Amino acid sequence: MTAPASASPASESVLSHRPFTLFWGARVASTIANQMQIVAVGWQVYQLTHSAFDLGMVGLVQFLPALFLALLVGHVADRYDRRKIARICLFIKGLAAAALAIGSIYGWLDKQAIFAIVFVIGATHAFESPTLQALVPGLVPARLLPRAVAWAASATQTAVIIGPALGGFIYVLGPSTVYTSSSVLFIGASLLVSLIRIESVLPRREPATLSSLLAGIAFIKSRPAILGAISLDLFAVLLGGATALLPIYAHDILATGPLGLGLLRSAPAVGALSTAIFLARRPLSRRVGRSMFIAVAVFGVATIVFALSRSFVLSLATLVVLGASDMISVVVRSSFVQLETPDHMRGRVSAVNSVFIGTSNQLGEFESGVTAAWLGPVPAVLLGGVGTVVVVLLWIRLFPTLFGLDKLVNPAAAPNPPAQPPSPATPTTT
Template sequence: MTSAIAPEQLLHHRSFRLFWLASVASTIALQMQIVAVGWQVYQLTRSPFDLGIVGLVQFIPSLFLVFVVGHVADRHDRRQVARFSILVEAIAAGLLAAGSLGGWLTKEAIFAIVFVIGAGRAFSKPTMSAMLPTLMQPSLLPRAVAGSASATQVAIIIGPAIGGFLYVAGPSTVYITSCILFVLCSVLVSMIKVETPPVKRENATLKSVFAGIAYIRSKPAIFGAISLDLFAVLLGGATALLPVYAHDILHTNSVGLGLLRSAPAVGALSVAIFLARNPLRGRIGRTMFIAVGIFGLATIVFGLSQSFAVSLLALVVLGASDMISVVVRSTFVQLETPDEMRGRVSAVNSVFIGTSNQLGEFESGLTAAWFGAVPAVLIGGIGTLLVVALWIRLFPQLFQVDRLVDNTSKKSS
């Protein structure tokens, strides 16, 4: 394992710096695509349901590939797995650009290409997540997770805003830029030096493939943390409806949509930077539940707002509260999982996250088609608050978790 690194020097550590830059590049590319695809699909169809379909087709590959992804990440060089899967995302971005330039990009073609993006993401995201703990000592992981999250949030702030501005020149401009960034990310990942035990390449068995599920089921606190995010964001996520809110309720354009997409990341980045230097030290389980509750309340405020400024503020609070939950959950799960299991556990965790995000977008689009955009968001926010109350009763072990680093000390001793 690498030598000790002072928290403020994480970005001076070459492998972590490359990891951080790769995360920024890939997330900017993805967020630009999200803005362009959402705006393009809504312009083509004017259907909230079709916006939900975009989320669904991204999620399906993660669901069906989860056990393959985890096994590959634990049995092969994680850098190479991540590198090639990111190149798949680059190729998909190139196809979106070609289709926009050639005029053949129908909504069905967009759905098919987004499916390919989802397949690439199904491999790259959990593999990168499993790689992070191998870059530094376990005691620094809480700060590293927050630092990595800050990279994601920087990109989520920049990406949608850039995507919105570039879309003025046409969707192909957005997709070409995304393609270039994905290629850059792949190059950066290939340069990372990871110090890990020798890769185990024994043949897959049913027991080894499904070991991630078995491990999570054996740890109620881990299962509670992952499933809390699943149901809270599944119900409370309103991001799929941002094109509807931008166009029909807040009466803004693609630039305004980019700002709305960026707003949650402004709050999340502020919290991530703070937690990178000041990790949570006590009552982290309770803090996570409170944060998810605030997430639900912010969703309700956003749903009721007809003011662009109030909507932006609500999204900032939503992002800040979500980041607290993300850092606690991600660090807790990584510290409680042995390295030889991290790929499979990260793959299962990624499916839960993908369920909450992509399938949550489908849920939002479906309920908006049934009841309207505003009732759909309100139902989601109220549902999130109910989930928080129920999970406190179902998973008291999670609510009572006090510290993160103590578990690391036990494992590394």
């Protein structure tokens, strides 16, 4: 898949490219739907069970399908039209949300039914996430990729601000209202993706051999800096999973309700969105490796402060700082990985990246739930924050090249040569 030609050499706005604008809108709609659904599922499960372990199980049942399907979904993303894959995944998510709504209306939605539907959502997300990551470089000229990554992140964070607060507010009308709204948004996002038209080169569909399935892992292993960037974020998210315990903090520690939970869920996105917009306009130009490590360390410190806070206002402010620091790490890591990966490998590399990063959110939720069940919510979050800071210090010693990374490479100036001779393909515009 090749990036569309720029309309004008002087044009540097990623939003002037219609395919990316449609992608941005789809990302906003689907993430709002997902965040509304997360609030409703979390609150509903805790009301049903009052169990920190069951809150952690919500994350685990989403993590498992992504883990076991990782190698397959990357291969699929590199063999088939990524737009079609994303469109189908979003539509299935819409159906899953509709099932949650129907179950809530008719009263058969118990803990086991929620876990089963969430498992389907996790399996669908396993295909959707790496496909969308691999799709972005084909929507804009290569020179705009770092800005496109920042704008894509801003779409996510805009939705993360709106979605949880909106979900908490609508939950007053009942969980079925939240799930129905989510279903409509997922299907709308699917329609937006179907409108994307880009010039593409359809690759030869190589057979699904063990070598091709493992190609993403082999590629990352051969590049220590990429491995360091991905694994740093993995452990930061895994250890710093405070958001999994927000229903407990809202209900038992900060004494607030669903609306307060929605605001707490939105707070990290407030800091992340402002940072993403800033980086979209003024990308980091020097010492990007050092900046990423400092940002992850701040993330850990913010997690420690949140763990000890008993003030709703202080907790909100701390979560804003947590989100802002996390966004710096996300933009640097995502841009670096995409720029260093040739297009024919992006699906498989993105799939491995999704297991390390995307699914670490769900595994982190499970880890936080189990630790909170053993030690209590405050010690669980506190230990996670301390662990994050320790990992940063250790990774500086293990990956000095990544820490010393000065600037992101411009692929237009130093293109990645193809790893194999190009196969016959027919350019098409669809």
